[in-house]
Amino acid sequence: MAEARSSYAGGGSEGKGLEGPSRESVPPGTTVPRVKLLDTLVDTFLQKLVAAGSYQRFTDCYKRLYQLQPEMTQRIYDKFITQLQTSVREEISEIKAEGNLEAVLNALDKIVEDRKDQEEPAWRPSGNPEADLRSALVPYFRQQRDALQRHVRKQEAENRRLAEAVVAGRQQVQELQRRGQARQQAWQVSARPYPRAQTPGPGGHDLVLVGVTWGSPHNCSPVALKRVHQDDV
Numbered sequence: 001m002a003e004a005r006s007s008y009a010g011g012g013s014e015g016k017g018l019e020g021p022s023r024e025s026v027p028p029g030t031t032v033p034r035v036k037l038l039d040t041l042v043d044t045f046l047q048k049l050v051a052a053g054s055y056q057r058f059t060d061c062y063k064r065l066y067q068l069q070p071e072m073t074q075r076i077y078d079k080f081i082t083q084l085q086t087s088v089r090e091e092i093s094e095i096k097a098e099g100n101l102e103a104v105l106n107a108l109d110k111i112v113e114d115r116k117d118q119e120e121p122a123w124r125p126s127g128n129p130e131a132d133l134r135s136a137l138v139p140y141f142r143q144q145r146d147a148l149q150r151h152v153r154k155q156e157a158e159n160r161r162l163a164e165a166v167v168a169g170r171q172q173v174q175e176l177q178r179r180g181q182a183r184q185q186a187w188q189v190s191a192r193p194y195p196r197a198q199t200p201g202p203g204g205h206d207l208v209l210v211g212v213t214w215g216s217p218h219n220c221s222p223v224a225l226k227r228v229h230q231d232d233v
Contacts, residue, residue: 031109031112031113033106033109034106034108034109035105035106038096038101038105042088042092046085046088046089049088050081050084050085053081053084055077058073058080059077
């Protein structure tokens with residue numbers, strides 16, 4: 001029994017040793033990153049968990065095993081505590097990875113650090129949901145309205161530019177039509193045949209001047225001279 005008591009006492013001291021040393025106190029006014037606070041919280045939780053499941057309580061639950069094989073009981077307890085701490089740390093690491101907690105906590109630290117020098121108080125709910133919703137949505141709606149107005153002004157300017165281009169194109173088409181009609185009329189006037197001129201010729205025949213002129217009447221030139229009988233004229 002004396003050996004059992006000594007082993008029991010030694011097991012209790014080892015159980016306390018598993019709790020780990022206490023962390024150094026942080027000086028007041030020092031900002032601790034939230035990631036480190038989370039790690040400290042996990043370590044504190046494990047220390048309290050080990051303290052709650054001390055070696056003494058473990059042996060109280062397994063008295064028969066402790067009385068028969070105290071050394072094996074100690075090894076089982078140490079193995080149990082080690083696996084418990086490892087599984088808890090792995091679960092916390094998976095939660096931090098899935099939720100991207102380190103990046104979120106670092107971003108929160110940055111927001112708090114940036115707000116330190118700001119004298120204006122931060123926004124807080126007023127207790128009136130309708131007023132709070134209006135105060136949050138009205139600036140957003142105004143921003144959207146300004147963006148839509150800028151888009152409308154830009155679209156109207158583009159429409160005016162396109163309308164001016166259409167008017168200019170129509171004027172060009174009208175000018176081309178006017179020039180085409182003028183050329184057509186000039187061609188019709190220049191292509192009109194002159195009346196045949198008859199001159200008496202020897203032997204009772206007349207000389208008939210048949211000609212077509214192009215351009216002005218002053219530039220006419222005979223293209224054919226034909227001697228015809230007066231009866232044929």
